[in-house]
Amino acid sequence: MTQIGAFDPALLTGPHMRAEGVVTLARDLQCAGLFFWLSPRRRVRLGTASEVEVGGTRLPVPDLSATRVTVDGGQREYVAFDSADYLGASVSPRLVEAAMNALLDAGAGTGGSRLVCGTTASHEQLEVAIAEYEHADASLFFGAGYDANVAVGMMHGGAPVLADELLHASAIDGCRAGRAAVEVFRHNDAEDLEERLHEAERCGRPSVWVESVYSMSGDEVAPRVLRVAQRHGASIIVDAAHSTLAGEGPGGWQVDGVDRTGITVVGTTSKAAGAAGGYVAGSRGCVAAYMLAARPFWFSTSPPASTCAAAHAALRLMSGPDGDVRRRRLRTNAARVRDELREMGYDIGSSTTYIIPVILGDTATTLRATALLRARGILAGGVLAPAVPRGQERIRLCVSSEHTAGEIDQLLDAFRDSRDALLGPHCADRRES
Ligand SMILES: Cc1ncc(COP(=O)(O)O)c(C=O)c1O
The missing domain is CATH 3.90.1150.10 (Aspartate Aminotransferase, domain 1)
Structure with missing residues (x-):
């Protein structure tokens, strides 16, 4: 199998992760004082305050800066250029209001997985709103985009998966956990993908997994990659983590000449939606399959209703003018x-x-x-x-x-x-x- 990404995957998964790789990295970072990254941040409070309605009462909440923070209790302000909160949704009073009302209604936690006792009205309403936003039949919400990708990867047990070499680690982790036969193709290279598709087709129907916007390079999926995958009848998965709400069109991405029918989309409500969580959206059958078989959905306490309510408020707010x-x-x-x-x-x-x-x-x-x-x-x-x-x-x-x-x-x-x-x-x- 080709190596995952253009670097040695053993560094990420083997004993090196705990030994040389991580120790060397940690030493470099420490020398450079970069554990600063781990220091607690506090958003700068702006001089104004907004009114929100919580439990039927109007309350003032401070307006927080979307871009300016202090670090480690210090007085100095920094401008943050490292946050995926691309639209500043996380500080919107509308999200804060929705989350506060859900806290009052449902409490701070759910107490179990979705299939035990962890489904609230906020979970269901959010899933309907996500499906609408994605122009999909249905959606399933997870506590993190990471979990959603792991769930999708794990569903590919034994089947061939062709992954762009820059595909996110969570997708690769899921494929590995599900023992899918992952092979990578060169980043955005439709010719390389096509060659590998010919090979992979001998072992069953391949899946092609790409990102709408690549998280480390900031470029978009090449339309030709999707067209080649569709021409071959491959099943397509688009990780739209960085385009959900930030980009145009359903799911924040659109590619000319590509029919979205049958494409499984993984999105997040943790980045431009300003809350937390991730989801899978697709056909009713596909989403039902995830509900029945996705291990991160079954074996993890569901995200709190307040997170769902905030994500839902972000979808409403950011889908509008x-x-x-x-x-x-x-x-x-x-x-x-x-x-x-x-x-x-x-x-x-x-x-x-x-x-x-x-x-x-x-x-x-x-x-x-x-x-x-x-x-x-x-x-x-x-x-x-x-x-x-x-x-x-x-x-x-x-x-x-x-x-x-x-x-x-x-x-x-x-x-x-x-x-x-x-x-x-x-x-x-x-x-x-
Ligand atoms: C491309 C991509 N997919 C999935 C994820 C996971 O999303 P989350 O942060 O909601 O777990 C990330 C997060 O960084 C990402 O960059």
């Missing part, structure tokens, strides 16, 4: 960051979205970049091997519709002033080419 305005602003903000970073000579790979990698190519430079940015009041995640292939170490920027022009100036000025430190002597060449 407010969501349209925020999506337009998200696209404008992201295009500005991509264009200006490229002009400065930074390598942002093939990003076309609000996830923008700044590929720096080694651990030391990436760690230096996170420190330089932090000194300028910017929080941005460094992604190191083995999470990305060695030589592809990067800063991963997540742009939000709620970043102000001034906050984006602050980010871009920090990158501009750090060019020599981060790009070194190649800087001038890159800008010219």
Whole structure:
């Protein structure tokens, strides 16, 4: 079998995970003071307050900033460019209100799995709303997008699964747990996929698993990949974790010439929806099968009703005109960051979205970049091997519709002033080419 991703999968699953790989990574991060990432954050309270209605009473709730935080109880404010809350939904008073009312109605926890005692009206209403948003027959909600992917992967026991090499770890974990015969094809490479489909078809009907927006590279699934999969009659799974509500169309993704019928979509309510959780949406038969067989659904306490209510409020809010305005602003903000970073000579790979990698190519430079940015009041995640292939170490920027022009100036000025430190002597060449 081809290796999973462009890096050694043993690093993620073998004894190395507990031994050299993780210990080395931990040492690097500690040396660079990067356990700062684990320090508790607090959202900055804005001067205004909103009124919400909780249990029939109007209550003031503080307005929280979608983009500015303090860390570890300190006074200094940072602008966060590392959150997948792409539309700033997590601080919306509408989500807070929905969650508070559900807490009053259903309590803080459910006390069991969905099949025991953990289904409330909020769970059922959310699943209906998700199916509507996805233009699907039905949906099934899980406590995390991770669980939803694991459930889908585990359903492929023994069957051939062709996964894009950048597919998320949770999908691969699910396939492994289900003993699916996973093979990876080169990222967004329809020719490579087609060759592998010919081979895989000898062992049964293959599934092709892709992401609508890739989480580490910020590019979108190539339409040709989906068309090839459909031409071969493969079953298609789209992990739409990073496009749910952030992108256009049902499920936040649309591909010309691709019929969505029969495609299984995994989405999240943990990113642009600003809450937590994940789901599978598809045909009634497919969703019924997951309900009967998905182990993360059976063997885990269901998410609280307050989470479901918040996710449902996000679907309502972001499917309407407010969501349209925020999506337009998200696209404008992201295009500005991509264009200006490229002009400065930074390598942002093939990003076309609000996830923008700044590929720096080694651990030391990436760690230096996170420190330089932090000194300028910017929080941005460094992604190191083995999470990305060695030589592809990067800063991963997540742009939000709620970043102000001034906050984006602050980010871009920090990158501009750090060019020599981060790009070194190649800087001038890159800008010219
Ligand atoms: C592509 C992709 N799929 C699934 C997940 C899992 O979603 P969640 O964070 O809700 O568990 C993630 C999370 O980072 C992701 O990036």
